[in-house]
Amino acid sequence: MSCRCGCGGDTKAGDFVPGHDQKLRARLEKEVGGILAMEDLVTTAKRYAIGDLPEAELGREVRRVFKTRDER
Secondary structure, three states: OEOOOOOOOEOOOOOOOOOHHHHHHHHHHHHHOOHHHHHHHHHHHHHHHOOOOOHHHHHHHHHHHHHHHHHO
8 A cells, every 4th residue: 555645655554654644744734834724724624514614605714724824
């Protein structure tokens, strides 16, 4: 099985070469603009999934998180 971090390494068991789960987490955190922005995205997705955020507002909220990231 190939490592899910994207490195292409072979895993003996599981989804990642040892330590590469953290490489993926760090890459995603950097892409979104930090751990707090990642928390905002997860919260937004959860609100949408449970019906507390209308579909019409989902895109606006996601753009807000990424706009905030670009302003940092």
